[in-house]
Amino acid sequence: MNGMQKVGGLLAAMALASLAHAEPLNIEGIGLSRDVSCKGQDVNITGNANVIELSGDCGAVLVYGSQHKVTLDTARSLSVSGAEHEVVAKRVNALSVDTTDNQVRATVAGGEQPAVVEVTGADQVLDLQFDGPVKLDVSGTEQQVRWRGDEPEVQMSGIDNKVERQ
Template sequence: MQASPFRFSGLSVALFALVAFPALAEPLTIDGSGVSRDVHCAGDAVEIHGEGNTIKLTGTCASVTVSGIEQTVDIQQAGKLDISGSGHKVTAAASGLILYGDKSTVTATIGGEADAVVDISGGDHVVDLALQQATRLDVQGVSQQVTWAPVANTPEPRISISGADNKVERKK
């Protein structure tokens, strides 16, 4: 019987799998109530869940998810920022923002990605945006208060508003 030129040992297969299919990194998860932490992101995704946590993220995070109730989060730099729940206070620089739930206050500088998207839904959010690039701003829901200002020569955002009693204004 002639040996096949495509014969692999068990070790060869295992090494090939490690090289060809790298493991996806799990996000750093912070979960609890009343947790206070400073965390350095080294390109990691971060998820913050719970109630009443105070978190400071330094460095650049791949993405940040904030959920729960009354989280206070300061983010130096993130890719996508996804916020849900109620009563959060978030300050961030991010390439995009998705905000839903109610009664959160967000101050964000949006930049770093071609045609950034800011999507706000739910109710009673207060959002203050500094726009560093072309941005699509979608505001839905009820009683949203959104202010925005361009940075340098950034074009005005493309704004879509639906719902009731929403206010979207350029800062003076």
């Protein structure tokens, strides 16, 4: 086997390992309590009233359903959809919150490209720390976004929404 074949074989093995690692971790159920080490994986949380603690670096974290309590260290992105979730994230690079009555506390970190925060639906309450450039887009009804840190670029529409510095 020549050097090029070895390199090609190594690259193919790395690609397969990457694909195997790309499978998201699915946490589904009602009333579960679980601690999970992300190890770079994407995580999908569905169901109702689960208490989940995610440690380490996560990929994309998706929280769907209702009444989950989720804490996490870091994530490439966090999407919260459904009703009455409580989510605390130490650091995310993108954040999306929709549907209704969700509470999110997070540090959102922008880098070379601004982080994007999108808030839609109704009655969301967000407490955010911005580190670096952030684009904040708030629409829907009666959203409350309190922020600290670097001033975001804000776009607002909808009814009775509030964006205020703490």
